[in-house]
Amino acid sequence: MSDQNNKIPANTAVETILTHGGREPNDHFGFVNTPVFRGSTVLFKTLADLDSQQQPYLYGRAGNPTTEGVESVVTALEGAHRTQLVPSGLAAITVALMSCLRSGDEVLISDSAYEPTRAFADGYLAKAGIKARYFDPRIGGGIAELIQANTRAIFVESPGSLTFEVQDLPAIAAAAHKHDIRVIVDNTWASPLFYKPLALGADIVVHSATKMFSGHSDTFGGTISTTEAAWKDVESTRRLLGFYTSGDEAFLLSRGLKTLAIRMREHEQRALDFASWLEQQEGVASVLHPALPSHPDHALWKRDFTGSGSLFSFVLPRGPRSALAAFVDDLRIFSMGYSWGGYESLCLPAKLVKNRTAVPWNSEGHLLRLHIGFEDLEDLKSDLADGLERYAKAR
Numbered sequence: 001m002s003d004q005n006n007k008i009p010a011n012t013a014v015e016t017i018l019t020h021g022g023r024e025p026n027d028h029f030g031f032v033n034t035p036v037f038r039g040s041t042v043l044f045k046t047l048a049d050l051d052s053q054q055q056p057y058l059y060g061r062a063g064n065p066t067t068e069g070v071e072s073v074v075t076a077l078e079g080a081h082r083t084q085l086v087p088s089g090l091a092a093i094t095v096a097l098m099s100c101l102r103s104g105d106e107v108l109i110s111d112s113a114y115e116p117t118r119a120f121a122d123g124y125l126a127k128a129g130i131k132a133r134y135f136d137p138r139i140g141g142g143i144a145e146l147i148q149a150n151t152r153a154i155f156v157e158s159p160g161s162l163t164f165e166v167q168d169l170p171a172i173a174a175a176a177h178k179h180d181i182r183v184i185v186d187n188t189w190a191s192p193l194f195y196k197p198l199a200l201g202a203d204i205v206v207h208s209a210t211k212m213f214s215g216h217s218d219t220f221g222g223t224i225s226t227t228e229a230a231w232k233d234v235e236s237t238r239r240l241l242g243f244y245t246s247g248d249e250a251f252l253l254s255r256g257l258k259t260l261a262i263r264m265r266e267h268e269q270r271a272l273d274f275a276s277w278l279e280q281q282e283g284v285a286s287v288l289h290p291a292l293p294s295h296p297d298h299a300l301w302k303r304d305f306t307g308s309g310s311l312f313s314f315v316l317p318r319g320p321r322s323a324l325a326a327f328v329d330d331l332r333i334f335s336m337g338y339s340w341g342g343y344e345s346l347c348l349p350a351k352l353v354k355n356r357t358a359v360p361w362n363s364e365g366h367l368l369r370l371h372i373g374f375e376d377l378e379d380l381k382s383d384l385a386d387g388l389e390r391y392a393k394a395r
């Protein structure tokens with residue numbers, strides 16, 4: 001039981017992994033779901049047990065059957081060696097980065113990465129003597145020219161979750177592996193259903209489980225899945241730092257994961273339908289969704305991904321902030337808030353001033369990020385169409 005983490009047989013179909021993985025009814029009186037384990041102390045019966053440290057659980061901080069159930073499912077989905085559950089997506093990113101880097105090293109980070117990833121690199125890694133340099137998300141194999149003797153990790157988020165550039169992961173990984181550099185991929189957007197970074201050359205895949213894995217905007221979590229070679233560093237970094245994920249949070253994640261496949265496919269269809277419609281609307285400067293043929297990275301997306309997520313952005317032509325307020329403040333069905341991946345649709349205006357350094361973001365208008373949830377699509381369209389009208393009037 002202690003090694004649930006990689007016990008789902010390889011080649012199990014995704015739907016079967018999601019519905020059967022991580023459950024051990026025989027260990028829990030037949031109850032179909034693994035219950036919430038809460039606990040710090042784990043008892044040893046004898047001195048011999050204490051001395052040998054061989055029992056499945058030694059102390060609650062390292063995990064319990066509820067957390068390991070989630071880990072085993074994500075391991076199987078990603079085709080990984082093992083997975084570590086951590087308290088948030090950001091913790092997954094920080095632990096993954098720290099697992100590869102030490103003082104004097106350098107990390108290359110995609111310019112389109114999630115902003116708190118940059119904040120960690122600039123605000124914490126810098127103090128630890130680790131330098132971050134940002135690269136053009138469309139650099140591809142050109143990354144070879146940025147690699148220096150002290151480059152130890154490359155961080156990719158594909159597509160970037162605000163601006164949606166798709167990165168050429170196989171080319172980046174090929175360049176990295178010539179120098180024994182670890183490649184970390186933030187795969188939150190596509191989920192393992194639609195993108196398999198380890199199969200394309202990544203060493204470490206991170207997720208904000210808060211988003212699609214949970215699916216209900218009611219919990220936090222992060223996962224780090226690795227190749228066999230990268231596992232020890234990740235596991236020991238997590239252990240040394242003392243991160244712990246509660247059984248309560250893990251239970252909500254395991255509950256969300258059961259429906260991940262059907263939710264992802266439904267989100268995919270709805271987001272695509274909405275994005276295609278939005279592209280036709282007057283008063284929209286552009287729509288940034290890699291699965292639309294108009295997207296500059298559409299061919300790359302088609303080559304490497306098997307589907308697309310719920311999230312994309314669009315740009316409104318230039319106008320005063322008051323016009324933007326007229327657009328968002330009176331939306332009836334879309335709401336404004338951070339995070340995404342839940343059942344409810346979100347519309348979030350984003351500022352891209354600070355968080356672009358390698359290739360400045362040149363679009364003049366307002367960038368808005370949409371997450372398409374499960375409301376009626378016609379209701380969502382009419383809500384947004386009214387917003388576009390208000391914006392046009394207020395410009």
Ligand SMILES: *Cc1c(COP(=O)(O)O)cnc(C)c1O
Pocket residue numbers: 088089090091114157161186188189207208209210211220221222339
């Ligand atoms: C939300 C998000 C994160 C951070 O996850 P939290 O669970 O909120 O800490 C990381 N990467 C991406 C792409 C995200 O959208």
